[in-house]
Amino acid sequence: MVSLVQPQPIIYVLEPFGGSARLHNPMLPHVFHDDAAVTRGDGVFEAILLLGGEPTNLDRHAARFASSAARLGLPAPYLGQWREVTAAAAQAWHAQHGEKHPAARCTWTYTRGRESTGVPSAWVTVGAEPREHARARAEGARALTGPRGYQVDTGDKAAPWLTTGAKTLNYAANMAALRHAKQNGFDDVIFVDTETGRVLEATTSTVIVVKKGRRLRTPRPGQDILSGTSQQALFEYAGQRGYKCKVKDLYVDDLLSAESVWLVSSVRRGVRVTAVNEVELPAPKNAAEIAALIDAALAD
Incomplete structure (x- = not known):
């Protein structure tokens, strides 16, 4: 037992x-x-x-x-x-x-x-390691998209006291978003900018999109998106193995049309997104390959 x-x-x-x-x-x-x-x-x-x-x-x-x-x-x-x-x-x-x-x-x-x-x-x-991490890696995660609840001015007039680029202890809003997702039959929330429709990040992870042709994409980090240490390790490792990695603005349509979508974080590692809102995302043929790539990158 x-x-x-x-x-x-x-x-x-x-x-x-x-x-x-x-x-x-x-x-x-x-x-x-x-x-x-x-x-x-x-x-x-x-x-x-x-x-x-x-x-x-x-x-x-x-x-x-x-x-x-x-x-x-x-x-x-x-x-x-x-x-x-x-x-x-x-x-x-x-x-x-x-x-x-x-x-x-x-x-x-x-x-x-x-x-x-x-x-x-x-x-x-x-x-x-929390037990639910292994379950998430094995079963994937169903994700809602939604607003973070506030907008961050990333232009020249951005408030200098904003700490959104720091990994702070203030995670109450993120945890509330997670609870909302679970109450509605989902596992996580992918935040989206309400003004532009840009994909930002998930509650505790970075969003990675896999496209055909061994291409990896992730939202451009900035004051409204925390720079991901796992994403950086993945892009460096994958780039050395022939993947074409790029940081660029992504939108919900990019999630729906991708070969696969992943939530990547340090301890949970790679979790494949199996649904975005009510749209099911079928498992691609290379799902095991991408999962192994993420694990190897973080262990490197």
Whole structure:
């Protein structure tokens, strides 16, 4: 019988200015009542796939983490410290749970910290990959399209305080969109710009379109679309193997006419979209090939 109980995560709490790190008991709290992560969603994070006790695509994650912190005006993270702690946590997880959980999720969390002290909070967590990820990879995802609920001015007059290009902790709207999708018989939402009809991104992933002729396309990242570390790894890897990869504006019609559509993210990896709104998308002959390409790119 397969146990339904996931093992306890491994947590390291970091001193945010390059100091020490300590192993934390996952059964005890470590975030204070006045931490900005709790009271304001004011902080950044990265989710990193671990395979065989090793972090994948780490350079891109670290670069985006530093960029996100800068966008929020947080002190620059000491990336060497984050890397060292990640290696220690990943190796500990692999030693304890690697046989049953060879794939795991590592999360970096960095917040503005306590209102009473002004000192940022930082921690690294390694835990089991959510079970629903394997199901999604096997079964695919039915996606609704819809507005994000707000428009982002990406022109010269864009508000400089907008943080949409950062991977922040403020995911309440995304989670609400996911709940709405599931309440209506779908698995995810692909956001679409209401003014232009452009495809943006899904709630927690990047949209990838596969077209005939070994062509891969993804929406142009910018202030209204988070730059995807997994998409970057995929395009680099696939480009070296003869795929023609391009960043360009996409529209819903591009989803419907594609050979296949995928939602790509670091830990969930590649999930094929099986329906857009009420339109079923049949599985192409190369679905297994594309899934394997995504897995290989993220493990490279």
